[in-house]
Amino acid sequence: MTYARPCGDFKTSYAQDMALLDTRLYRWGFALLLAGALVAPWVLGRWIFLLNDIAIFAIAATGLSLVMGFGGQVSLGHAAFMAVGAYTSWFATTELKLPFVVALPLSGLVAFVVGAVVGLPSLRIKGLYLAIATLAFQFLVEYVIVQTVSGMGGTPVPPLDLFGAPVNTEARFWYLALAVWLAGAVFATNLTRTRVGLALMAVRDRDYAAQVLGVDLLYYKALAFALGAAYAGVAGSLFAHYNRVIGAEHFSLAQSIDFLAMVVIGGLGSVWGPHLGAAFVRTLTQLSKIGAPLLAASIPMLGRATTSMRDIVFGLVLIGVLVWEPGGLATLFRKLKRYVDLWPFPH
């Protein structure tokens, strides 16, 4: 069995047809990926921070992909929902003295409710106007953070512990983040195949038609926002305890645009998209953070121009993806797979 996918459809049972990983290659590949993730702390050493970073942002991006890729609603305020989760977690663990295992779902829940409320206008306004409304929400949340809790600085967040065991190293945090990431990703993937996911896609493709088919628009649009926000809230909670300090600058408009970029670069409407996109964007961000001073040191002529290198590269990649491959990385992978499948024949 050398092919990525055998020619023809050999599925003989319903269970086979519905399996998430439906070929041997996928099953082995995924098992390998998981095994790699489990041993990553030993292999990567101190670079494990990159995986933690990716995990947190991939969880939030999964939420945005539910809103945008599957629900078809634009959100320019995803970082604001992450802020809601982060501050809920901070409040729960410091003021209410709740353990992290309670604070994490609580953050998701609070963000879920806020998301539903922000999603309500999506019934009355859509497209451009919805984008602008979420943009306004983003600015207002930043303003509230600066005015009430954090000011221009940051708010310290206590380190987290799970049932008394401190999660104080990058490696320990990685296992926690991996568990949440995996659970979130599997839930989202399955969700897109259920009634809810199908309804969301119907709304995305044509809302009138969906309504005629009996899809309750208000319910599903609000639900898309709420679910997306809940993911962002959980990611925010993880971020708060990982970064140990949260402030308005972590949840800025630029961060919201980053999320948008993750989902688009990864591939809209693909379950792998947000993960690929988050990995790409965060790796690029961290590499340019490390690379910019090195580049400036080796080529002094560039000087301070290197500080904005990330933004420029990032914008160009985003434009390039939208112009040449609107399906994003996920589609590129699919094309690659098709090519391997059919090799050496062109069709």
Add this chain to the structure above:
Amino acid sequence: MTAAFVLEGVVVGLAVGSIYALIAVGFTVLYKSTKILNLAHGELVLFGGYLAVAVTSALTSLPLPLAFAAGVAVTLLAAAVLGFGVERAVMRPLFGQPLLSVIIVTLALGYVIRGIMVGIWSGETKTFPPVIPPTVVRVAGVPVSLVGVWSAAAAAVLLTSFSLFFRYSRWGIAMRAAANEQLTASTLGVSLKRVFAYAWAFAAAAGAVGGILLGLWLGVNFALAAVGLKALAAVILGGLDSVPGAILGGLLVGVVETVLGGYIDAHVRVFGHTLHGFKEVTAYLVILVVLMVRPYGLFGTEHIERL
């Protein structure tokens, strides 16, 4: 809220609002003719401000007013070229793509333009050399800085000439025709490609002028990009596809921000805290309220959609 406070707020607000109106007109013209909401408009405003400062300060050998005039001319030209370039390189391949992609492309464009500007000018606040003396004049008994009066006057002159251009010139009429009904206009011989290119050049130039005027007043720094987005509030308030609406919206946002925002900043206490900088978010509150109550704005085309 005393009468004097309101009067002062209205005068200052109208001066700021006239600049918002100018920026907003750029937005609206672009939206009208291409149906693109340009979220990189703030960066275009910033670009105008920075370039004008750089050129003006570089030409030290010339007398100051002349150097400033040269700076403005170079900036306008550069902005128009930038607009053309953006349309040709980025927007034309995306013609007919879904709205979402186009919005995201404009955001990405903003990233690139901003990144290049940070690289060149490193994001510090730059001020113009004293082109206009920092004196204070009285308008209707209210003290306003001379710069404010000048920029309001310049904005008024430009807005008038823009509306004359759209009313009487061949290209203005072509652009209005394309905005009104793209297919019909194109069958009557209007080149849509050119109209789109001109719309981008025009929007970039209008944004750049707004940047220069705001820069004269407040100095140029990255907060100007946020001001560019405030024009969004003006556009939404006036109706996305209405030029008179954008002008009125700009003036209204300027006044509301100065009077209401200024009042809340200075006098309202929540749990004993003052609300610093509330002025800065007033525009976004306006957006939310307008979108809830009247999404098509004051003069915008009312899309009758049952949802």
